[in-house]
Amino acid sequence: MVNTYLPVPLPRYDGPFQPGITDPVWDATPPPDVDPDIYAKWYAGQLERQRHLHVITADVVANSAKELRDILVRLSGFARYQMLKTPPQDDVRPYDAPVLTRRVTVTVGFGATLFTTEQGDDRFGLAGQKPAWLKVMPTTEGDAIGLHPRLYATDLVILVASDDTYVNEYIFGKIYYGGVHPGIAVRRVERGYARPDNREPSGFEDGLSNPRDLPPDYPMRGFVYVREGDGEPAWCTDGAYLGYRKIARRMGRFFELKMREREAVFGVERLSGDRLKRPNPHAHAPKINPRRDHPDLFGFMDTSRRFLRRPYFFDDGLDAAGEEVRGLHHLSFARNLAAQYEWPVHMWQMNKDFPYPGAGLDSLYEIGGAANIGGGYYFMPRAAAEGDYIGSALFT
């Protein structure tokens, strides 16, 4: 039993990337007094999410590019202020521990409809500058009956994360009630929380396989951020795509399974996260993350299609039939949405003929009872330096 406690890492507010995507992250180098092996396995370069997330989706009410720019200026300024401000001390009781940071991040993304509406209108003259892979999220075989992802498509997504849910609520309220800009019309808000142990709702390890922020190549950043030469509009450099799906899990059904059956659904050992030696080919892990030893038809190795997962739980109570509505806000960040996120979902996970004809869909969606009930695709531009605003390069 170790008796050293590490302070959680803080968001990075000064880099080229928007905070809240690949940060907060544990430093690559172990601090003094910790076991380097333990640190290397559980911490080094690992994402350390804040405990709470609000996913706010919104449309812009603007009649011109100028009005849109004004919205983005105000939103960027607001986000920056909320991230950098010191937690107020006037509500701290005399014997409470001081709160030095809430680790607030406000991360802004653009939906495909900002560039071209669902009806095909180019409201702001931005159609030609749309990120190459951004689009309205299409349907998949894993969608719940009656889900039409296009109905969830919005102009903006604002990810508000911190370690205190009421901080998120406060920020959401400012946005929702027009305190930031009346042109931000909130469509939905989703609330999520993170288990401190990086496990998914049924207790399976969920995070160790994420790319890490480790030298010399810093694969986490390499998998997430657009670079020059990627075939994207120049303004997209240092930005990232977000593939977001709200995935409901019928936990009652899952908990009826024996542990071995549950592990068979995931294809991994529950506690260690290690892949089973002979998983079912349609088990979750090999379906979403196959590791074949040869390049695919594009010349890509499967491991090049990884993305960064930043999941949060949700619990929406009970539905009309009395069934629990809970699951995951599955947030995936990628440098190339189509290659790293859509391909694994459509070609592997939801393709009943992968890896061989008749293999079936991802078990999690069949036996495991998962179903997509919402979500969307977004592009998170690079960070705005002080005095600048998010997406400013679109308007130059």
Place this chain on the structure above:
Amino acid sequence: MHHNDIDYWRHLQALKPGHEDLPSPRVCRLMFRTLERWKARPGWLTEEQVGHLFRGRDDLTDKEKVKLAAEPVAIRKALATKRMLELILDPVVAAKSGSNSISADELIVGTLPPFSVGQGKEFVRYLTEEEELAGALDYLNELSPMGHIVPNHGLLLEKGLEKIASDARKRGAAKGVSEAQTVFYESVALSADAVIEYAERHAEMARALAATLPESDTNRASLEQVAACLDVVPRRPAKTFHQALQAIYIVHCALHWTVEIVPIGRLDQLLDPYFHRDVEKGTLTPEQAQELIECFWIKLDERAILNFRHAENRFTAADGVLTGFFGSSNYDQGGLLNQWMQQITVGGQIADDSAEPRDACNEVTRMCLIAARRLPLNSPTLDLRVHKGTPADVIKLAARALLSGGAHPVLLNDDIIVPALAQNSGEPIPLAAARNYACDGCYETMVAGESEFSFGFVSALDLIEKTLNRGAGLAGAGPTNLRGTKDSWRSKPAAEIADLDEFLGILRSHMMLGCHRYLRNLTTFYGNKVGIAPSPLLSALISGCLESGRDLTEGGARYHIFSPLLVSVSNAADSLYVIGELVFKRRLFTLTELTTCLATDWGHRLLDVAGQEMVAFGPSLGRARIDEIRRLCLAQPKFGNGVKAVDRWTWWLLDTFADTVQQARHDKIHEAAFARLSERYGAAKRPFVIHLAPGVGTFEQYVFSGSFNGASADGRRASGPLGSDLSPAPVPHDLPATIDNGGVMQHSRTYALDAGLRSYANPVMARLGDGAPVDYNLPENFPLKDLVKTIKKFAGGKSGSICTFTVGDPETFAAAQKNPDKYNLVRVRMGGWTEFFVALFPDHQEQHKRRPLYG
């Protein structure tokens, strides 16, 4: 056949490496990017970004503006070309409009504009205000070039643009050259210079992109290779297969950006020598050549849109004006959103004068057919010329490509078209030239790289309306125009037409007038573009222009091929059968009764006056009788199903049309006009001859053209779509396309393919140099061996001159209308090119559903 992109990739993913349907990894990557791109609304240049050559520019001094304004129009056009090619490479412009981009995976670089025939275009304006007004009076402006002409890319590959420019300047400086010719030559040279510079900028950009890639990225080397190609071409002659393809593509881009929407030509004949040379030298493998061809294919289809709501409309009243046409430019833009006229013609016969034709198919022919099968594109449109000697494997490749669902290739029969062009287009065209025909934007045939071309329409249904209705069209019959829209001789009333022979005689007189009018317009307005919208860049690539010192728009080309096209033939043939059989033979109703039925749109335009239904004008008829007559008409056999009694009317119409075209051409009334053209544009060594190559063609205008027609005796409603080209008529638009047969969806007009082929086997086809295409719809499970057999029959001359095949089940079309995303790769034949079904407006979709299904 794959209905959508996800199915397509799932299929490819399951193939083993080396499978014949699996493109290279690079091609897959490029294809993937392209498929995703189609889902978005593309960027467009704004009018402000493009602007004018000198008006409104604040970066020019007044003196400079005055100097530019004083330049001849052709020079200004060339300078506008240069400016346009510079503007689109400006990084700021390109970032917003998508006018220029290079992807690291590309082996062929350049960016096409989104300027489809339906969406219009932007170009640097160069006219003065006075010239603009003068142009507007003739419905002309800077956007008036019609493209539609096959450039001579052979010249480009053999000489290079630098030599073409220096030749032009040399000719311009020679003794005895007129001032106008000097201007023309300089305009050509300036345009060629502009394209050279445009290409060189691409070499720089490819190198700059390569420099941003990691050292380990293999695309660094391939981009360097692309840049090395562009160091040579199009400035100098191409030396390698890769250079040749790159040269053609970059010049194709330059042409399309500068308002010349042109096809490619006989690609296999152009590339084959380079292929063999490189393979022999060991610098190219067939696999690499296939990869290059497929990269080229993808580049030609970058600008497709899958949603008609993503379209632009930049049309003016004078866009893409047909030579010899006077009036504003309004055609079925909505049916042309993804049509760039990018025809690639392959196969056929070698362009020589040998007594026996020699087959021209080569390895590149086969590569093109493989690309058409493997890649789910709508453009380029591949045209395969076939004949008795076409190799069996080529026919099989064609059949396989067709069954993959792309409606490529179009098939053209050389044994019919070559003699038709050579001998039946007025003055003879040399055999070698006729054998060198290539297709224009749809399938129109012309001597590749040496022709100017245009066409005009004569409506067969319109002729029947005029025959029934004393020279007036029936669409306008009613309270406003009473009898209808008067347009031709006031011929006898229907009641006085004694018999079928008299009926046909009257019809012929209206047809004759239509042909005369076509010629009158052609001879009157020929050459009117040169002062407003000359084509110096395209002229550089059309044989005859430099030799004559004349722009393409001023009679410069070696051949002048014009095609009067008969449209709505199948509906007209079905109608003539009804008239002959039910009116004159069986006397089930009178011609007058029929005329009333049609004038009232089968009773849908009866007036309600004081509670009583009545006809607006002319003899009255009760609704019950009208309904009875329509039932009778609909029940009659239709053209395209091997029923001789009906088919004979098609042949009669076509024979009569070919006769009247040539008769009108030699009528005294046009003698002076033709003499004037000969004198103005011809010379002793280079006589100016207009070749009239009649044909049949609606192209994609079967919805639009039908909108002008009244109801027809075949049972079709007023303004309803026509049969496309020479295809059998679709099910009328107010009747169901399918029937429920015990829970199975069945098409309501299903014909046997063999019977269909018989309908097109007639000697009259050899009189139609421009061809007469039929568009067959086949079910998705149509057996390969049966299609191979069908194509062999066609190649053997047993079924018309041109045919196309769309593969799609009735269920597929119906489902695609409900769920477009699941059917985003379903493609249909638009009469001359391929379109994505889901990108079509509903009227067009309905027409495709209603075309007879051959099984």
